[in-house]
Amino acid sequence: MKIGIDLGGSHIGIALINEINVIVEKNEMDIEKRENIENEILAVIDYYINKFKQNNQIELIGIASPGNPNNKDLCISNIVNLGIKKLDLSNIYHKYNIPIKLKNDSKSAGLAEFKYGSLKKYKDAVFLCLGTGIGSAVFLNGNLLQANKYVGFELGHIIIERNGEQCNCGKKGCFETYCAMKRFKEKAKKILNITNITSEELLEEIKKNKNNEEIAKLIDEYINNLIIGLSNVIDIFEPEAISFGGSFVYFKDLFYEKLVKEMHKRRYTFNKDDVPEIVLAELQNDAGMIGAVI
Ligand SMILES: [Zn+2]
Numbered sequence: 001m002k003i004g005i006d007l008g009g010s011h012i013g014i015a016l017i018n019e020i021n022v023i024v025e026k027n028e029m030d031i032e033k034r035e036n037i038e039n040e041i042l043a044v045i046d047y048y049i050n051k052f053k054q055n056n057q058i059e060l061i062g063i064a065s066p067g068n069p070n071n072k073d074l075c076i077s078n079i080v081n082l083g084i085k086k087l088d089l090s091n092i093y094h095k096y097n098i099p100i101k102l103k104n105d106s107k108s109a110g111l112a113e114f115k116y117g118s119l120k121k122y123k124d125a126v127f128l129c130l131g132t133g134i135g136s137a138v139f140l141n142g143n144l145l146q147a148n149k150y151v152g153f154e155l156g157h158i159i160i161e162r163n164g165e166q167c168n169c170g171k172k173g174c175f176e177t178y179c180a181m182k183r184f185k186e187k188a189k190k191i192l193n194i195t196n197i198t199s200e201e202l203l204e205e206i207k208k209n210k211n212n213e214e215i216a217k218l219i220d221e222y223i224n225n226l227i228i229g230l231s232n233v234i235d236i237f238e239p240e241a242i243s244f245g246g247s248f249v250y251f252k253d254l255f256y257e258k259l260v261k262e263m264h265k266r267r268y269t270f271n272k273d274d275v276p277e278i279v280l281a282e283l284q285n286d287a288g289m290i291g292a293v294i
Contacts, residue, residue, distance in 0.1 A: 013029075042087070063102050068151065071102050074102065105135060106137055124240050127245060181247040192209060223255055
């Protein structure tokens with residue numbers, strides 16, 4: 001048995017996973033940026049390792065996380081959304097003596113989608129997680145592409161607009177400043193003049209106001225920007241399929257049909273007759289936990 005942990009920007013998921021990478025038992029909790037959140041996260045992880053190891057032989061703990069995971073010192077640095085500078089897992093390793101593998105969250109979710117979900121039919125594929133930012137994973141000839149120094153293949157930071165909107169990474173005009181779902185939701189709320197609303201309620205409000213000129217323009221602009229980003233990705237990697245994950249899946253009714261139609265109509269890529277399949281992630285929150293132990 002393995003333990004897969006997905007440390008997201010707003011939730012933590014912990015699962016007991018069997019030898020064929022199927023989740024046997026899982027727990028998910030909401031977390032938010034606050035002081036000493038590091039210690040709370042470590043306490044939650046510690047609690048579940050104890051719980052799961054009582055009846056099971058645990059051979060691996062896999063942790064998918066944003067930021068920079070370092071497997072040499074078992075520390076994850078710069079988890080920006082949670083305000084964590086450094087999360088040190090070495091004490092957990094010394095306490096239980098079970099191997100720990102740290103991985104990037106989008107690469108993990110992408111790997112799970114590639115092996116068991118929306119991309120399992122393809123050898124050359126790209127996974128884009130459109131959520132708080134844009135996370136990404138690229139697969140060619142059946143393998144996840146990995147960079148040597150850092151995480152690499154960060155497609156969310158391809159610049160699609162010179163001197164465009166300010167990105168958290170320090171650059172301007174990055175793909176994610178236009179196409180992260182967080183930015184879309186913020187702009188929609190501003191147009192509709194609403195605050196404190198759940199994603200469910202926001203989706204309803206947007207659907208009700210689809211004929212509102214500004215909302216229609218916002219959706220069109222979102223799709224236009226997505227196509228620019230995708231055309232770069234397609235020309236570089238020539239994927240057979242691109243899978244969208246993150247909260248985009250929840251908001252799919254606003255974009256999916258139109259996006260696919262426009263991609264075929266405009267053929268905005270170098271090889272014009274070869275538009276990849278556009279698919280939606282299937283494993284939802286389970287993807288990060290499963291991908292962490294693959
Ligand atoms: Zn950026």
